Amino acid sequence: MANRTKGTVAAAVSGFFKAIGGFFSGFGTAVAKGDLFVKLSLLWWGAGYVRRKQYVKAVIMTALEAAAILFTIFFAMDYVPKFGSLGTVQAEKVFNMDTMKSEFNDYDHSFKILLFSLFSFVVWFAAIIVWIKNVINVYKLQKMEENGEHINTFREDMKTYIGERFHITLLTLPVLGIVVFTLIPILLLVFVAFTNYDQNHMPPSQLFSWVGFKNFITLFGGGGLTSTFGYAFVRVLGWTLVWALFSTLTTYIGGILLSLLLNSKKTRMPKFWRFLFVLTIAVPQFVSLLLVRNFFADNGIVNTICDNIGLTGFLNDIGLVGTTYIPFLSAPGWAHVMIIIINIWVGVPYQMLIATGVLMNIPADQLESAKVDGAKPFQIFRKITMPYMLFITGPALVTDFVKNVNNFNVIYLLTQDVYTTTDQAMGNSQAQEVDLLVTWLFRLTQDYYNYKMASVIGIIVFIICAVFTLVAFNFMIKGDKEGTYQ
């Protein structure tokens, strides 16, 4: 994964725009140098194909154009004009004299307006691409005709979709899935962040509207005296970063140590031991984490044992615990430490598996020659094994950090329903000391319908992840040693 991810992030944006530039220049040439029919295809998409006798294609393109126009008139026009206000007609029950029943008026549904407007924008964007691409293609056909080349029949054209254009066949559905289920939702989320969509503005009964950067200001401490979002945000963000750092480092180091231990020549039955560790992560997390949570519950088995051996009493005496039980997962401080420890239990076997794979790939000749030169095992570890590990798993370390920023399962399964915050200010913003940004966001949407703040937090999470990834990869590229291990 090393070289593949490296650089692509940095190159992503520039490469993307370069491609777009080429696309438009092709369009310019086509319009300038095309014949009458090419120019006509600007208006009637099928024109150029009719001229080159590709009638089926002409029909398809005409149908597509008709579909785009019909979509615009009968669907998009219902929603897009209201995009600026997100609707003005509040839902009301009115008494209908004809049916003698009270019915809803023809109200505006703010969310539908937002969603379908966005959908229309995407469709229009796609239509423009097709329109430009179409002109370029038609111009290409004109060129081919001028040069006396063979112009494909429809059947031949279809055949290219399992031949040299097979990638279009392959990619259409997956890309469509990603656009509909990742791209559009993300854009939607970004839009919601600039509205006041929350429990007091829930469609269909109420409208919501644009509020500009107000939600961002609320999150960063503005928003009036009663708002505690600024306070909660700083605390949650702090814990998220601490958690991500510690959980990534502990499992990474733990995984390497464990795999070194297991792969040592002294180990008997390494496969058996590895099996035991893999077993602990093969059990689904919702089973193992929910179980561990009850294991460490306030009246759970661990507390009983600690009480019996006098640990609870001892901790009471030195003032670490103020209750008759140890609040492993129910008090701040204790819960934070326990979560990281439990995460070591969950994460180390994973890292061990990866580290094992990497260790097996260390160039054997390097190890051999180091041994011949009389290097001590620790020296070999520090000078060969560790740099190699870091080289291979460095990018994975970055992605692990990002994954941990978004590690919903561990936090949610361990603390939901168990941990209740005693901090009034945190509680007012529906946050808890042990929350990550993502669990906070999840609670805001699922239990409190505070979509606007959740969206803002979502954007912040993305910015954190993106900035961190870019900086980390840039840093790695600077110390580029790509050729070192090849």
Add this chain to the structure above:
Amino acid sequence: MKVKKMKDSRLSTIILHNVLIGVIAFIWLIPIVWLVCTSFSAFSGMNTHTFFPEKWSISYYVKLFHPDTVAQFPQWFINTFVVACATCVISTMFVLMVAYATSIMRFPMRKPLMNMAVILNLFPGMLAMIAVYFVLKTFNLTNSYAGLIMVYSASSGLGYLIAKGFFDTVPRALCEAARIDGCSEARIFFQMVIPMSRPIVVYTVISSFLMPWMDFVYAKMILNAGVSSKYTVAIGLYKMLDKQLINDYFTQFCAGGVLVSIPISILFIIMQKFYVEGITGGAVKG
């Protein structure tokens, strides 16, 4: 004399080494052992006094197959299985299709598309899913399997990197030769590359099949207000631990956890071999 002494010290370090591993493994296995033991308890609630149950019985395994209003384990199992099969088919297809197109084929949009994927992958999946949840709710698709399957599989194309890493190892010369012989790309894909890539196909199939079994968040989100008979195993088991229910259902939760873990563990252990190969294999080659 000297030789013997050296052997002794070596033997003792070997024993020490293995004991150390044993101790670590023991710590790691405690919760799993507790899970299995508790599932055989004769007492319905959580045992807070002793590690091992005071009385053993298999009655809660039996109860698991006699559903009541809260616990409908067989139904949950079937639900999850249906969702898992559908997800498995769609995801596997998407992942292999994208991986093949980006790895073996060359076309102008290849780089831009891959760059877009890198950027999109920076967005945590959860965020997109929350927006998807708004959308599904608007269309009344929450609390339905169709919605859940779409959530699991529609964007799976983004997770193509491991499979691509594997396809990158397929010798280019072989594909070239097939092309010169007049093979269409589709035939190269189906009759050459796929059969050659059995490990990564197995990995993709198993990992996408496991996704609905292992997942908790998305199911919780989509099946939020549903009735018990529509839950997946994860949600069903989670609901058993509600504050009002935990005293009656904790042992049953453990029994269910053990039953669902057995098939998953087997699949997982088969898969992890390919997981390591896929990740590191791709990394070394770059």
